Amino acid sequence: MLCQLSVTNYAIVRFLELEFRAGMTTITGETGAGKSIAIDALGLCLGNRADAASVRPGADKAEVSARFSLSDVPLAKRWLEDNDLELDDECILRRTVAADGRSRAYINGNPVPITQLKLLGALLIGIHGQHAHHALLRADQQLVLLDSYAGHQLLLDAVVKSYHNLRHAEQQLRELEQTAQERQARRQLLSYQVEELNDFDLGEQEFVELENEHKRLANSTALAECLQASMLMLSEDDEANIESLLNRVISMADELVSYDDKLSSVNTMLNEALIQVQESRSELQHYADNLEMDPEYFAQLESRLSKVMQLSRKHHVTPNELYQHHQSLLAELNSLDSNDEMVEALQAQVQQYQEAYQQAAQKLSSSRQRYAKVLDKLVTESIRELNMPKAKFTIEVNFNEQTMSLHGSDSVDFKVSTNPGQPLDSLSKVASGGELSRIGLGIQVITSQKVATPTLIFDEVDVGISGPTAAVVGRMLRQLGSTTQVMCVTHLPQVAGNGHQQMFVAKQSKGGMTETSMVPLNREQRIEELARLLGGDTITSNTLANARELLAE
Known part of the structure; x- marks a missing residue:
């Protein structure tokens, strides 16, 4: 899990050093205060694109480092070992960006290419952005979500291997046949x-x-x-x-x-x-x-x-x-x-690889259909809790043996019916913006429970949600935080109150310079911040009472 994040001269942050704990951490603050800035900075350590605009005005360089505990992350340990990088119970990712835009990356003090940051970062953190639910409208993303939930990596690997074998043999055969004359x-x-x-x-x-x-x-x-x-x-x-x-x-x-x-x-x-x-x-x-x-x-x-x-x-x-x-x-x-004999041998080999691919793709499709039924039920239950009491969700998996790709022979379509009597149809045709965000959040929470990533970040994924629905979202994320480290940037008091701990982001201007800070809140400070989220700048005894009630729940 993420234990510590240090940020120096990044954007409007002069210096920031944050300690993180297990469970659910909520991050709140006024609009425009830069609630997502720590997540953006963390993205640098995960291999995101960097440029000169990342450096605080007047500074020579920006620097971000993140310290992770690997005690429960065997995949990350194995990756470090396979890449001959120092292996311990902790791991430090560091990234520097010079004022001219040049950047450098380090893992445990060792200089590495950016691609290695991305590979290791993907094993340590999963980030869900506020517009992630829009990706649900894409068939390829729907397939990725289903496969992530199913976790049938061996079946996916078998399809990929069969596909590569088939395409390689077909290419060899094509080259020989093209030169036959x-x-x-x-x-x-x-x-x-x-x-x-x-x-x-x-x-x-x-x-x-x-x-x-x-x-x-x-x-x-x-x-x-x-x-x-x-x-x-x-x-x-x-x-x-x-x-x-x-x-x-x-x-x-x-x-x-x-x-x-x-x-x-x-x-x-x-x-x-x-x-x-x-x-x-x-x-x-x-x-x-x-x-x-x-x-x-x-x-x-x-x-x-x-x-x-x-x-x-x-x-x-x-x-x-x-x-x-x-x-x-x-x-x-x-x-x-002998080339003529090779043509005959390759033709036979292509046939064998086609059969192997079909078998691998069929096994993968069967697994997808099985997990799709499980996910149908879970997502339907989840979105009904999110103020869509009559909604029904289903995943349609269609196998087409004429289709061959690295991802198999399936096409996947997420379908939903939001009202009684309404037929199931594709998300893009049925769901409104608010409904889509709720469906997306429900799917993200459910699929995240099956993914081995030890830290999950939700960056304002609750946009478009309010009232009782927001309280359900908060409980969902808190429940997820019982098994996975969860960080959630939110503007909803119902979600913020469900955090095991809470951080507050503020922006100050001094001497013509703007600076963002982030501090952990104690219980009384949390009550005041929740009251502000509930009632705005004017905090009354009623909003404070509501805030205490939220925190107690």
């Missing part, structure tokens, strides 16, 4: 290209091998001449060859070693050189013996190389890249075939 055209082209390349069947390293073989055969004459000359120089020339010369040097080396064995290594190297020359000559002879020029084979080789060049130009790749290009086209063709 393009894929078919691409498949035809790829099929022709891949078939041609499959028929040619170029190996991964074949082009390099073809090039080398072609170069060898194209230069076979030069090869033969060079081979013959090399072998002559190595051993076959009668006049001089390397082998005979090495033999002569080896003979001289043998003689040198006989004179000095330190030269034995030279002798060894010369003998090894002779062996290398003899082996080189043998290799060249072997190569020469196998060097053949087959014109038919050479023609086949040239033809295949020519085909490689032709296909490379056709596919705009180099000959070295043709093999890999072939593999890429083949992979793309297989991918297009």
